[in-house]
Amino acid sequence: MYNPxxxxxxxxxxxxxxxxAILFVLPGLLLLIAAAVRGFNGxxxxxxxxxxxxxxxxxxxxxxxxxxxxxxxGPEIDDGSIVYLLAKPVKRPTIIFTKLIVAIAVTMAxxxxxxxxxxxxxxxxxxQVAIAYTVAALVASIAYSALFLLLGTVSRHAVVIGLxxxxxxxxxxxxxxxxxxxxxxxxxxxxxxxxIGGEGLIGSDVGLPAAVALLAGVTVAATWYAGQKLRVLKLxxxx
Amino acid sequence: MSTLRxxxxxRWFGNVVAVNDVTMTIGPGVTGLLGPNGAGKSxxxxxxxxxxxxxxxxxxxxxxxxxxxxxxxxxxxxVPEREAMYDFLTGREFVVANAELHGLGxxxxxxxxxxxxxxxxxDRKVSTYSKGMRQRVKMASALVHDPSVLxxxxxxxxxxxxxxxxxxxLLRRMGxxxxxxxxxxxxxxxxxxxxxxxxxxxxxxxxxxxDFRRIRRLMTDRPHRYLVRSSDDRALxxxxxxxxxxxxxxxxxxxxxxxxxxxxxxxxxxxxPKVAREHSIRLLTVSPSxxxxxxxxxxxxxA
Numbered sequence: 001m002y003n004p005x006x007x008x009x010x011x012x013x014x015x016x017x018x019x020x021a022i023l024f025v026l027p028g029l030l031l032l033i034a035a036a037v038r039g040f041n042g043x044x045x046x047x048x049x050x051x052x053x054x055x056x057x058x059x060x061x062x063x064x065x066x067x068x069x070x071x072x073x074g075p076e077i078d079d080g081s082i083v084y085l086l087a088k089p090v091k092r093p094t095i096i097f098t099k100l101i102v103a104i105a106v107t108m109a110x111x112x113x114x115x116x117x118x119x120x121x122x123x124x125x126x127x128q129v130a131i132a133y134t135v136a137a138l139v140a141s142i143a144y145s146a147l148f149l150l151l152g153t154v155s156r157h158a159v160v161i162g163l164x165x166x167x168x169x170x171x172x173x174x175x176x177x178x179x180x181x182x183x184x185x186x187x188x189x190x191x192x193x194x195x196i197g198g199e200g201l202i203g204s205d206v207g208l209p210a211a212v213a214l215l216a217g218v219t220v221a222a223t224w225y226a227g228q229k230l231r232v233l234k235l236x237x238x239x
Numbered sequence: 240m241s242t243l244r245x246x247x248x249x250r251w252f253g254n255v256v257a258v259n260d261v262t263m264t265i266g267p268g269v270t271g272l273l274g275p276n277g278a279g280k281s282x283x284x285x286x287x288x289x290x291x292x293x294x295x296x297x298x299x300x301x302x303x304x305x306x307x308x309x310x311x312x313x314x315x316x317x318v319p320e321r322e323a324m325y326d327f328l329t330g331r332e333f334v335v336a337n338a339e340l341h342g343l344g345x346x347x348x349x350x351x352x353x354x355x356x357x358x359x360x361x362d363r364k365v366s367t368y369s370k371g372m373r374q375r376v377k378m379a380s381a382l383v384h385d386p387s388v389l390x391x392x393x394x395x396x397x398x399x400x401x402x403x404x405x406x407x408x409l410l411r412r413m414g415x416x417x418x419x420x421x422x423x424x425x426x427x428x429x430x431x432x433x434x435x436x437x438x439x440x441x442x443x444x445x446x447x448x449x450d451f452r453r454i455r456r457l458m459t460d461r462p463h464r465y466l467v468r469s470s471d472d473r474a475l476x477x478x479x480x481x482x483x484x485x486x487x488x489x490x491x492x493x494x495x496x497x498x499x500x501x502x503x504x505x506x507x508x509x510x511x512p513k514v515a516r517e518h519s520i521r522l523l524t525v526s527p528s529x530x531x532x533x534x535x536x537x538x539x540x541x542a
Contacts (some may be wrong), residue, residue, distance in 0.1 A: 080319065087317040092309070
C-alpha cells in the first residue's frame with residue numbers, strides 16, 4: 001500500500017516548491033503571536049484557548065492542509081509529470097495512499113508541533129489546553145490532507161478552491177453560522193479537544209461520536225475516491 | 240516479442256472525434272505513426288500507453304487490455320511528448336526513481352543512463368538540461384526495465400541534428416533487437432529515415448499503412464497543382480495540354496496565371512521548362528499550390 005519511492009518524490013515536491021514557504025511562515029507567525037500575548041498579558045487559560053482556537057485551528061491548520069494536500073499531487077497532474085508514476089506497475093490507489101501519508105505527515109509536522117509549542121508558551125499547558133489543541137490539530141491534519149488530496153486529484157483549481165474552503169467556510173462560516181459548523185473539519189476536531197481541555201474552555205457544536213464518525217468517514221471516502229479518480233485520470237494537454 | 244493491436248477504436252472528446260474507427264497492428268521493429276499536427280497521433284499513443292480509455296473498440300497488448308491495467312507497464316516503456324519531469328531531481332535520481340517504481344535499482348538505472356549516453360551529466364539537476372538531454376533522460380527512464388514495447392510521442396521535436404541521429408540509431412538498434420518501437424511524427428523525412436513500417440493518420444482516420452516506399456509513391460503520384468505565370472500563358476497552356484502528364488489547365492484571368500493540374504509529377508516537371516524553351520516563352524512564376532502536408536495527407540485519405 002505504501003511506496004517509499006513515491007513518498008520520497010512527493011516529499012521533495014511538497015517541500016521544494018516556493019509555496020512551501022507558507023509552511024514555515026504560518027507556524028512562525030503563531031509562535032510570534034503566542035510569545036507576544038504571553039509577554040503582554042501573562043498566562044491566561046481562556047486567552048490561550050482563544051489564540052489556539054482562533055488562529056491555530058481555524059486558520060493555520062486548514063491552510064497548511066491545503067498546501068500539503070493539494071501540493072502532494074496537484075502540480076504533478078498539472079504539468080503532466082505524474083505520467084512517470086502512472087506508467088509503472090504500481091497500483092493507483094497505492095500512489096494515492098502514499099501521497100496521503102506524506103500530506104498528513106507534512107501537515108502534522110507544520111501544524112500540530114507548532115500548536116503544541118505555542119500552547120506551552122501561552123499558558124504552560126494549563127488546563128491541558130496545549131494538549132487538547134494539539135490533538136485537534138493532529139486529527140484535523142488527517143481529514144484535511146485527505147480532502148485536499150482529493151481536490152488536487154480532481155481539479156486544476158485545487159489551491160483556489162481549497163483556500164476558499166479553508167478561509168471562507170472553515171474560518172468565517174464555521175465560526176459564525178451555526179448550520180455550517182456541523183459540516184466543518186474544524187468543529188469535528190474541536191469535539192475531541194473539548195473532551196481533553198479544561199471545563200468550558202473549548203466548545204464544539206458536534207458531539208464526540210458524530211465527530212469521530214465524520215472524521216473517519218470523510219478521510220476514508222475521500223481517499224478511496226481519489227484512488228478511483230487516479231485510475232481513470234486523463235492527462236491534460238492532449239489534442 | 241510483443242504486438243499491439245488496435246481494433247475498431249474510436250475516441251471522442253465531447254463532440255470532437257479525435258480518433259475515428261482505427262484498426263491497426265503494430266509488431267516488432269520500428270513503426271512510424273505519421274500525420275499532420277492534430278491528426279490524433281497523441282490520442283492514439285495515449286490509448287496505447289493506457290492513459291486514455293477508448294470510447295469504442297479495444298486496445299490490447301498481446302491480447303491483454305491496456306486501459307486500467309497497470310501490469311502492462313512491465314512490458315511497455317513510455318516516452319511522453321511533454322517536457323515536464325521531476326525537475327528538482329538530478330538525472331540519475333530521476334532514472335533511479337523510475338527503476339525503483341519497477342522494483343529495480345541503481346544498477347539498472349546506470350545501465351539505462353549508459354545506453355542513452357547521459358552518464359556525463361547524470362549528477363546535474365534536470366532543470367539545467369537542454370531539450371535533447373531531457374529527451375535522452377526520458378528515454379533512459381523508459382528503458383530502465385528493458386521493455387519489449389517502446390512508445391514515443393514526437394521524440395525528435397526540438398532536437399538538433401546530431402541528437403536526432405543518435406536517437407535514431409538507438410531506436411533502430413531497439414527495433415533490430417526485436418522490440419516493438421512506435422514513434423509519432425509529423426515529418427515525413429524523419430519517418431522515412433527510421434521506420435520500416437509506416438501508419439498514416441489524417442483527421443483521426445487511418446489513411447494508409449505499409450512500407451515507406453509504397454507510402455512515398457502514393458504521395459508523389461497524387462495529382463499536383465501548380466500556379467504558373469509566363470510571358471504567354473495561352474500558348475504555354477496549349478502546348479502543355481497536348482502532353483498526357485497534364486489533366487487540366489485553367490486560365491485564371493483575375494490572377495493572370497495558369498492553374499495546372501499534373502497527373503504525372505516526374506514527367507511534368509521535365510516537360511514544363513522544355514516546352515517553354517521550345518516556344519520561347521519565359522516562365523515568370525512556377526509554384527506548387529497545394530504542397531502543404533495537410534493537402535498531401537488529405538489526398539491519401541481519399542486514395
